[in-house]
Amino acid sequence: MKRDVSSRIALNITEPAELIFAITASGHYSPESESLAATVDGEPIQLEELLDAHQTRLHRVTAPVGEFVIGYSATLTEGDPARGDDVERLVYLRQSRYAESDAMAPTAEAEFRGIQGADELLAAVSSWVGTRLSYVPGSSLPTDGATRTLLARQGVCRDYAHLCIALLRGLGIPARMVAVYAPGLDPMDFHAVAEAWIDDAWRAVDATTLAPRSSLVRIATGRDAADTAFLTVVSGRADLVDLQVTATADVLPDDDVTQLVSIA
Incomplete structure (x- = not known):
């Protein structure tokens, strides 16, 4: 199954802020294509990627005062199953x-x-x-x-x-x-x-x-949600201005709740 996903988050930074984002597909996938970029008042700003034990890709940034925008898009097929110990x-x-x-x-x-x-x-x-x-x-x-x-x-x-x-x-x-x-x-x-x-x-x-x-x-x-938020404001002040999310698939299968289903 081929899936195209994207998100765009706009924030108003009123005090310099340390931000953590969880918006990219996890490390279980090998995207066919992928892009992630952030700007403040239109100027690019560097993101630092951190990988947790579950292959969650966290992106950390320290943003100055201004209009902060981060955008992500990817095309994916199947990924590796999540494992447990x-x-x-x-x-x-x-x-x-x-x-x-x-x-x-x-x-x-x-x-x-x-x-x-x-x-x-x-x-x-x-x-x-x-x-x-x-x-x-x-x-x-x-x-x-x-x-x-x-x-x-x-x-x-x-x-x-x-x-x-x-x-x-x-x-x-x-x-x-x-x-x-x-x-x-x-x-x-x-x-x-x-x-x-x-x-x-x-x-x-x-x-x-x-x-x-x-x-x-x-x-x-x-x-729970404490570990999976799309945005964590560690310090400073950032107000959400806009959030856009898209996700499409070339096939949308039926879903029977009586069947066991695993996701990558």
């Missing part, structure tokens, strides 16, 4: 900032007790979250975690993913968050899904069902 899976069994699996464990046990088979369990959790929540843009706060999302019964993609992650960890299944480009998503934006360790592989879980999982392009991987 025993230590990593232990990390993703623990509760985290936005996925309070200790608080969600009793709900997980009550709702999914007795379900046999990993694929059936994964489909059950995805469907349960998808039917309990309403997708409402702007309905959640950046500080909301899985517990608050379930109480509110609404949220956006990151909230759906956090709830799936918390329930899966509460059932003893390692789970984590992945930021992705998502061909077929409407309205187009950066997207977030969960991943669960099932049958010796990481399997994508998207309770929103807004884009086919097999078309997703991995950007960043981590415990």
Whole structure:
């Protein structure tokens, strides 16, 4: 499958700022073509690339006051599957900032007790979250975690993913968050899904069902949204002025939530 992805972020820097971006396809891919560039008031500025343990490509820059613009585009086909080890899976069994699996464990046990088979369990959790929540843009706060999302019964993609992650960890299944480009998503934006360790592989879980999982392009991987944000302002002051994201694929496959799907 061939996919074309791009993003453009414009910021108003009012105090010199150290910025970290996670907007490029992860190191699991070998793009057919790719470009990444940043400017301040139209003048090029250097980006430093950092690679984390999950092949997330982070780009760090110290930007002076002015209009900051960063743009990325790539054409990709298939990538190498994400792998996991025993230590990593232990990390993703623990509760985290936005996925309070200790608080969600009793709900997980009550709702999914007795379900046999990993694929059936994964489909059950995805469907349960998808039917309990309403997708409402702007309905959640950046500080909301899985517990608050379930109480509110609404949220956006990151909230759906956090709830799936918390329930899966509460059932003893390692789970984590992945930021992705998502061909077929409407309205187009950066997207977030969960991943669960099932049958010796990481399997994508998207309770929103807004884009086919097999078309997703991995950007960043981590415990929850704290590890996968497209922009982190480490210091200084930067206000978001504009965000544009595109993602297309030459084929948009059907997506059956009962099937196990892995993304690169």
